[in-house]
Amino acid sequence: MHYTLRQIEVFLATAWHENVSHAADSLSMSQSAASAALKELEQRFDMQLFDRVGKRLQLNDFGKSLRPHAVALLNQATEFEQLLARQGEVGHIKVGATLTIGNYLAVPIMADFMNRYPGSRVDLTVENTASITQRVRNFELDIGLVEGELQDSTLEVIPWRDDELSLFCAPDHPLAGRPTLSDEDLLSADWIIREAGSGTRQAFEHAMYGLMPKLKLRLELQHTEAIKRTVEAGLGIGCLSRITLQEAFRRGSLLPLYAPQRVWMRRFYFILHKQKFRSTGIRNWIALCQEDDAGTFGTYGPDQ
Known part of the structure; x- marks a missing residue:
């Protein structure tokens, strides 16, 4: 294999921070080590991933095309490491929910999830649909629970429940x-x-x-x-x-x-990036959300 996972981590951190120094800090590395890792990755394959604009590094088109594959690769590596540690059913997932779902549905689901899978961890972000969608698109969140209908070629939109x-x-x-x-x-x-x-x-x-x-x-x-x-x-x-x-x-x-x-x-929906690796934690989260068939709301009228 002609690249390392550390090089991939540096690539993704630099893409996020648009600055090697900040990327190095986020990975607890020295700036020189991060710069060397990124330079070696580019030289190994005779390619350029970023356009240098002043002090900022902006992903070029080729770098943008590689980014989702790099995220998926690291997610799979993390899943593999958990399996090696016999923690395949335990995961750290980052969930985003819109305000209605986050404040009234997601918290009890999160508690049930963490009770069912001891040692698991769920980070819950509660914002509006536009913000959650953007975070899922940027791989900041593993999965979103949203209220709005979406048309986005980068996202998989899965119906969840009626409201x-x-x-x-x-x-x-x-x-x-x-x-x-x-x-x-x-x-x-x-x-x-x-x-x-x-x-x-x-x-x-x-x-x-x-x-x-x-x-x-x-x-x-x-x-x-x-x-x-x-x-x-x-x-x-x-x-x-x-x-x-x-x-x-x-x-x-x-x-x-x-x-x-x-x-x-x-309807409420799950949203995931189409190129996001579905870890055990994500699959378990979706399954738990779908278990409660009683969560589907009927039609209310004046006599109810």
Whole structure:
């Protein structure tokens, strides 16, 4: 074999930091050792992986084409090392989840995973769909759990479970207690909704097709709890996943609203880079998420 795994590590770290010194620090190496490893890799195969732009090293097209294969190679090497240590069922996985999934579904799944596989470790990142997608695309995360529909040639998108959006308001809001809302009611209301780039916002815009340009968007907030508190304060009506509202509905601090002429169902998805090696930990995580068939939500209406 005419390359070493250490050279591959230096290549990937340099691609990430765009600086050999910072790459060396991240790998606990000296700068001279990192530079020598990168230079030897390029000279061995008579190639150039980076364009030198001032003090920065930017991946060239050839380097970009090699990057996903290098990531997969290191992932497989890590898996092999775990198997040698008889820890094939124990893994360190980096999971990304959108805000609804991360705050209401991923934590109990993570606890179940770590209890089921003693010694395992799960790093959970919670951000909106756009951010999680970018991190999976850049191999910063092993797998993403997202709410938004994606069209990305670099990613594998796997359906996971159904979800339903719910409209809601404060108990003293003028629309509270109506059996259903017409499109005219929806246009008359002030709205408190999620920010652009979130899966919930994407699903809301799909449901409101034809009405969005005319809606009165009073506030666009990043956090689910902030939206709930703002709606409770009477500043408008909101739209979030029903799973985020169940406790508030039980307490009566918020009330559901219904607009059956609109489609409020959507799906949650797993996303992985197509060239990402699926370690034992990733396979076990997906299997655990899929075990709970009761997690699929049915359709809710005024009589429920």
